[in-house]
Amino acid sequence: MATHDYRIDFPILNPQNNDKPIIYLDTACQSLRPRQVIEAMNRYYTKFPACSGRSNHQLAATVTRLMDEARQQMARFLGASRMEEIVFTRNTTEAINLVANAYDFQTGDTVLIGGKEHNSNLIPWQMLVKRRGIHLKILPPLSDGSFDLPGFEQAISGGVKLVSFGYTSNLDGVTLPVEQIIKLAHKRGALVMLDAAQAAPQRKVNVRALDVDFLALSGHKILGPSGTGVLYGKYKLLDAMNPFMVGGDTVATSTYETCEFLPVPEKYEAGLQDYAGVIGLGEAARYLQAVGFDAIQKQELLLNKIMTEGTIDMQGLHLIGPADPALRSGIFTFYIDGIDSHRIALMLDQMANICVRSGQHCVHSWFNANGIKGSVRASAYFYNTEEEAELFVENLIKIRKVL
Amino acid sequence: MFCIVAAVVLSILGIFSAANRRLAKEALDCVFRRITFRPCNTGFDEKMKAKILGKMINRSEGTARFLNKNFEVLAWIFFVLMLVSSVFLVRSLYLFYTTGSCNGANDAGFCVFDPTGEHNETSSTAEGACPVPANITDEGGGLTLNGVDLNLWPVKNTESEDQFIFIGCYSCDYTRKVYPDIRRLVDEFQPEFFFGEYPTKLKTDYLSRIGYCVYNQDQEKYWHMNDAFFAQDIAFLEDVSATHAILTNLGLDADDIEACAAEPETEEEVQNLFEEIRNTNFYGTPTIFINGEPLVGPKPFRVYAIQLEGLFYWLK
Incomplete structure (x- = not known):
């Protein structure tokens, strides 16, 4: 089955549901959802809209079972050794904040x-600098956007508590050599957290094989519902940390003075959870595994190649990241001298319903450090076609000619 | 400049659509920032420019290129045009308020606030009982009171400083339309009020002679008679017996009045009055002179009131 044969599962890409065919090249921001995910969520709302783990009636029992299945599914998706290592969050940002606030960082x-x-993996640490007096070290990438391994070795030699990197960059699509990073970090006694928001949609992540300590991802980038995410953490580490948000569902019992926290992962999942979302997330993981990561990467490369080669000679166009599309997953980020990135994005939208992202993509720090105002990011996924990538190039050339 | 033009246009469109209201808010914010010498940070102008170019580029790349290159100049041109049209709009509103016509008193050119030209309509006198001379045009410029002897005209409130001269006829649609307002005006503001009845239909010309006789017999009843004639169904004005009944109802000796109306001297006096009315160069009814200013056609009440009492007549 060719990857774009899956298009039929995505309602917005189905011409019958949309009189204005959309070319969706903004998956790095949020992926589309297949009907299987939507139906799984609808089933919750229509057939068993109840609490999980609290009540004893038949509806609650169904939700509890499906929540457990979703957790099990996510554990399999990430290759975790036990389902308790999967903490459901609202998104990657919340997962990183959880570690930043729950782990016992000292001055x-x-x-x-x-x-x-991404700001999600910058601002929480900046806050810790202010609140707990930690040191925040930044390791700049090499000029082509690739990872500076020698620089990394040098940076961790001074004693680092935690290394936290974006696995695949949402800016330029570059994937880090995480196996080497983790080995080197562990050798120096540092823990490693990976922001896998962009990596999880396009490559098989195996936390056990990687031996990573924490890993965060967002449901909305892996075909799942928005408002869902996962924090993977090694059981030992999660168990040792104190919860970040507390309240309902995090404790076994309480008195007026004290409380007894539930074990991992419940102690990190405060309040009533997004059951429909989590069930949908489990379905998304199942769907993604069925498509297969090899096929996804193959299609992403094909599309990125069309976009890269089609614009290589464009006057004033600057690609962000390495020239080789094979190193940028499905992401093609660029800016054109003298042309506002928002204008390009808006024009693509007006001209051919091409949805791309413009601006600084929540990586303001990099743009400010490099003196670049903004960029356009086209991010393709397995449900995009070669024709769509060609149309993107065609319209971009037209814009360049006019502006 | 684009923000200003867009803010005005979108504010107007925003009255009808919520989507435009949001854009109008952005545009206004942009204008506010620009006039306080800060850059527009909503990206509004960029957004709109991109939208316009995006639509245009699929139709004509050349036009899109021209638009892109000259966007600021075009925005300035539109701004100036908007400014000029705003001045005209304000002027038109003012003129409409004060004269009942966007183009000034008695100008029958198109007016968006009076699209049917109702305020300048007149009943033609050209083929009536007393046709006005053919050399009088309907441009209104020739209307005058110079050399017009008002001594022959029925008059009331002679002690007033304001003068209100009303030329109309009992059977004319537009005179009938405006009459209630004029009656109210005369009662409220008590100007020196002259009424020149100028029949435009042959079958009702006898009413002028009746009016002459009634005025000479009892001035107060003459004004009541006018009220009755204007209230009377237009079809009955030609009916002598209906007129007879009106006169009787007013407590007048109808036979005596009719006899007076039949006298040659009456006809002569009435013709003299018509001659004086024609000396105003009027070309249709109703024609009104308020303190010498001519107003042709049935204007709204406020127009006459403003002429008499000024712009803020309603405060008095």
Whole structure:
């Protein structure tokens, strides 16, 4: 089955549901959802709209079972050794905040992050600098956007508590050599957290094989519902940490003075959860595994190649990241001298219903450090076709000619 | 400049659509920032420019290129045009308010606030009982009171400083339309009120002679008679017996009045009055002179009131 044969599962891509055919090249922001995910969520709302784990009636029992299945599904998806290592969050940002706030960082501890991190993996640490007096070290990428391994070795030599990197960059699609990073970090006694928001949609992630300590991802980037995410953490580490948000569903019992927390993962999942979302997330993981990551990567490369080669000679166009599309997953980020990135995005939308992202893509720090105002990001996925990538190129050329 | 033009246009469109209201808010914010010498940070102008170019580029790349290159100049041109049209709009509103016509008093050119031209309509006198001379045009410029002897005209409130001269006829649609307003005006503001009845239909010309006789017999009843004639169904005005009944109802000796109307001297006096009315160069009814200013056609009440009492007549 060719990857774009799956298009039929995505309602917005189905011409019968949309009189204005959309070319969706903004998957790095949020992926589309197949009907299987939507139906799984609808089933919750229509057939068993109840609480999980609290009530004893038949509806609650169904939800509890499906929540467990979703957790099991996510554990399999990430290759976790036990389902308790999967904590459901609202998104990657919340997962990283959970670690930043729940892990016992002390004054003087050092956290090392990359130079083109999403704000989600920057601001929580900046807050810790202010609140707990940690040191925040930044490791800039090389000029082509690739990872500076020698620089990393040098950076961790000074004693680092935690290394937190974006696995695949949402800015330029570059994937880090995480196996080497984790080995080197562990050798120096540092924990490693990966922001896998962009990696999880396009490559098989095996947390056990990687031996990563924490890993965060968002449901909305892996065909799942928005408002869902996962924090994977090694059981030992999660068990040792104190919960970040507390309240309902995090405790076994309480008195007026104290409380007894539930074990991992419940102690991190405060309040009533997004049951429909989590069930949908489990379905999304199942769907993605059925498509297969090899096929996804193959299609992403094909599309990125069309976009890259089609615009290679465009006057004033600057590609962000390495020239080789094979190193940028499905992401094609660029800016054109003298042309506002928002204008390009809006024009693509007006001209051919091409949805791309423009601006600084939540990586303001990198743009400010490099003196670049903004960029356009086209991010293709397995449900995009070669014709769509060609149309993107065709319209971009037209814009360049006019502006 | 684009923000200003867009803010005005979108504010108007925003009255009808919520989507435009949001854009109008952005545009206004942009204008506010620009006039306080700060850059527009909503990206509004960029957004709109991109939308316009995006639509245009599929139709004509050349036009899109021209638009892109000259966007600021075009925005300035539209701004100036908007400014000029705004001035005209304000002027038109003012003129409409004060004269009942966007183009000034008695100008029958198209007016968006009076699209049917109702305020300038007149009943033609050209083929009536007393046709006005053919050399008088309907441009209104020749209307005058110079050399017009008002001594022959029925008059009331002679002690007033304001003068209100009303030329109309009992059977004319537009005179009948405006009459209630004029009656109210005369009662409220008590100007020196002259009424020149100028029949435009042959079958009702006898009413002028009746009016002359009634006025000479009892001035107060003459004005009541006018009220009755204007209230009377237009078809009955030609009916002598209906007129007879009106006169009787007013407590007048109808036979005596009719006898007076039949006298040659009456006809002569009435013709003299018509001659004076024609000396105003009027070309249709109703024609009104308020303190010398001519107003042709049935204007709204406020127009006459403004002429008499000024712009803020309603405060008095």
